[in-house]
Amino acid sequence: MKRNRNLIILFAALLAGLIAPLVTGASGAGFYTEVLLGGLMAGVLYSLVALGFVLIFKASGVFNFAQGAMVLFAALSVARMAEKMPLWAAMLLAVVIMVALAFVIERLVLRPLVNQDPVVLLMATLGVTYFVDGFGQTVWGSDIYEIDLGIAKEPVMILGQLFEGGILINKDDVAATAAAALLVILLALFFQKTKTGRALRAVADDHLAAQSIGIPLNRIWVIVWSLAGIVALVAGVVWGAKLGVQFSISQVALKALPVVILGGFTSIPGAIIGGLIIGVGEKMAEVFLGPVMVKAFDLAGGGIENWFAYVLALLFLLVLPEGLFGEKHIDRV
Amino acid sequence: MLYRENGQFKTSYRADQQMLPILQDRMFMGLLLAFVFVGAPFVFSDYFFLSILIPFLILSLAALGLNLLVGYCGQISIGHAAFMSVGAYAAYNLVLRVPQLNFLVVLVLAGLIAALVGLLFGIPSLRIRGLYLAVATLAAQFFMDWTFARVKWFTNYASSGSVSTATIDLFGFPINSPVRKYLFLAAVVTVFAVLAKNLVRSHLGRAWMAMRDMDVAAEVIGIRPVYAKLTAFGVSSFYVGVAGALWGFVHLGSWEPLAFNITLSLNLLFMIIIGGMGSILGSFFGAFFIVALPILLNRAPDWLGIDMSTAMVSHLESMIFGALIIFFLIVEPQGLARLWAIGKEKLRLWPFPH
């Protein structure tokens, strides 16, 4: 009961913060919508990376820090191979590469470390990060590369008559959202309708029970890591098409961390909704709250979005310690 | 044969409770300390002091601090470089604003300030646990990075956001040469390591360990989680804050908030995991591993006479570093300290197998 009350207070406060710029007249409706859309677009990308985290954590209990490195590696593979072949072929080949990577990780890292402490596994994935970063740059180079999806980069003005100044929309952002939505639908179908998907859910629920009814754990891990690799590929292509592919996109993974604690480590809808909340929250905070804070405290510039996401996630965690959609667990002594 | 405790009888409680109950351990430690304080200054080059030993000593102290929290109390933190930065900036401001303070006092005060901030960021641990807490500690990391980059007072209104320090003067004795820096650090680290060793054997340390092993059970037997968890955060941040002040003043000399970024936090975590969680000695092993290995890998092709492009060397460095970490985790998830313990076990019987 108390928890529900706290939750309601929290949501009310967030909602108040969300509409404050409009009410106080700090922004016109048109610009406000643009910030909202910008936040949602960023949120979609965070969701895509967070989805990779969640898939792997759900099935193998590994907190995969290497997700960012996988995004980079996948995007680099597509960008460099697309120089020599059509884009669709490059993407298909990249899928093969990501599956191979998943296989290697399962064999060389996960299997020997089975049943270890979660921190040890987390550190092992950091080791994977170092390796994949170095390997990716050795094979593909460290310059800035492009993925050309053939979508115009110039923005389109819409609703010019409704709002002062109109709203700028980018076609590639729309395409990104569509790709993310499609991916989520496909994943949902896969989990609900296929035999493998059901096996995956069984492993996520209780891997000992799953094993005892004959579900091969090792194969499931390979499948899950492959899936995470493919999600990374989509995230990498979307991000890379927008801003170019370079070593630094592996840093995007850090942005997805508050998303997973907000949404819960084990929830796919949590990753999506968490991503959108974080995306909108941090852009709103940066654009509207940032300048106010700079003036009030005489700061050297804004940039509050870097920690705002974490503070937002922490607020949620204090009310819901397992995240928005995480599994509740009860301790027994 | 060499390492045998046969015949070493303890006749008093005092003897039973001493820090190193085995004679050979005491001898080894004595020799080690003698080498550290007397031998080392004559043996090593300036490069070795500046690039390896000084960072190693400071980071061992930081790893030790983190180990108290993670290894002994079981609360994971991925944001501990933030407390290092608190220590460093606190020391900077203390020296700047109260110049008559002795540097040792500054160190302790900087540690205390870091401990206060640590307590504050430790509060979520009362409600959140495990990996959720780990990610939540990143809030400390990013918030402190931001604070020191933005609030001008902390950097004394430096336009570049970078601060620099003057040479430390300790009782009229300037700490300016590599050897002096090294000796100063070795002394500080020794004192703090002994303190830590005793702390974890005290009732506080035992409360932490109970909390780590099973928090609900610990609560049932009468350990207050608030007390145990927050003291762990406080003491850990104190150690790390002192290390941060030393990192800024002794190692870097001038720094910017980026010097305490998330990479450093992750490296600290690496140190205790590779070295061994819940082991004082392990913190030292881990710190040496993480400090020396990248440099060694980077320089190896040159020593081996292999002609390789600079980019290739760095990529290989990154790859081998990653692979070695995985390798060590697989070989001994308990860390290098465990290997050390196994080694000692072996020495008891050596050279006779039975």
Place this chain on the structure above:
Amino acid sequence: MKLAEKMRILAASVGTIAAVVAVTASGPVQAADKEQFFPALVYRTGAYAPNGVPFANGYVDYLKLVNARDGGIGGVKVTFEECETGYATDRGVECYERLKGKGATGATLFQPLSTGITFALTDKAPKDKIPLVTAGYGRADSVDGTVFKWNFPLGGTYWDAADILVQHVGKLQGGTDKLKGKKIALVYHDSPYGKEPIPLLQERSKMHGYELLLLPVTHPGVEQKATWLQIRQQRPDYVFLWGWGVMNSTSIKEAVATGYPREKMYGVWWSGAEPDVLPAGDGAKGYNALVFLAPAGQGQVHKDIIKYVYDKGQGTGKKEEVGEVLYNRGMVSAMMGVEAVKRAQFKYGKKPLTGEQVRWGLENLAIDAAAIKKLGFDGFMNPVGTSCVDHEGAHSGRVQVWDGKKWTVTAGPYESDLQIIKPIIRASAAKYAAEKKIPARDCAKDASS
């Protein structure tokens, strides 16, 4: 895993650690005596590699050319060694410690190509008596040679750059007095590098009455949506870009996405090279940036580099990239170092020189128009002449525009206004001297010795 196996691994790790200690403890190896050693701190990997690589190629290629064409500097062979910093300060310091003692006489001078590393080394260089050359970056206040005896920001500082940009946009408006009530946004890399120009822009803002918006971008700069939304909201008249690495091209792309005209964007000279605009494609058309000493293109010296270095298969990078903006800048930076050694050889003789001797050469550098022509740098270099009080030696800059294919110089040269900059330099240097307890040098006394 079996105990025996673990023991073997333990033995192996102990062995490795012993090897590390043994080898690193032995310290730098002394090399042949008739050589001048140039350390090269580079970054060919990581987030800043797209910009670090061409600079490093130009730097190293010029040193190779000096050996191949001239047989070294005054008969003293040039040697060099690269060390990868990854643009990280701690790795940069380690590289410095590693390379400072190499060669017959130790490192000649350091050019770290990172403002963060420069800040760290500024403390260390005086103790080791090695000069620090930071052509176009580093501490702007280190122009003051009375406090910063070992720093040489040759050819320009960020304060010159910021000053020239304000002058340029003032001229476009029809006089700097017309800037009153205008808005200028500074989009900067959130590091000492990006923050350096702020004091000058604020000073100028007080003079002319324009509003200055400060928009920091967090390293590495791939996440700029909020920054550009603010620009869209505030609609500044001009955007000054102070980025590095992937941040530059991202800024241009976000400008495209938010519809900010590229014609009103002005980059510092570190935001105006090929890797910054090429990834943005056609969107970068009309983007402006400053030129630091050498614009893009090829001249006599490039012909020599092709002939003596690339045609012999000794080239460091790709032949097509010779003559790019950052390549040329690396080349010019190396050339100024080599000229300083030449200058010092007049005083100390044609032998390998120490850092302290080279420092004298740097402080008495006189590269005039005739010397530039003789070196083959005609059109790729401005005269640089240093003294004890002025460690910079040149204060001019030009503006170039990207037309989608190449950079074209469109305006300038501008001279930065020393009336404005000098007092800020004095104040900042004095503050540094007080913090570090550095006694001021007396230039009149030093020059005679």
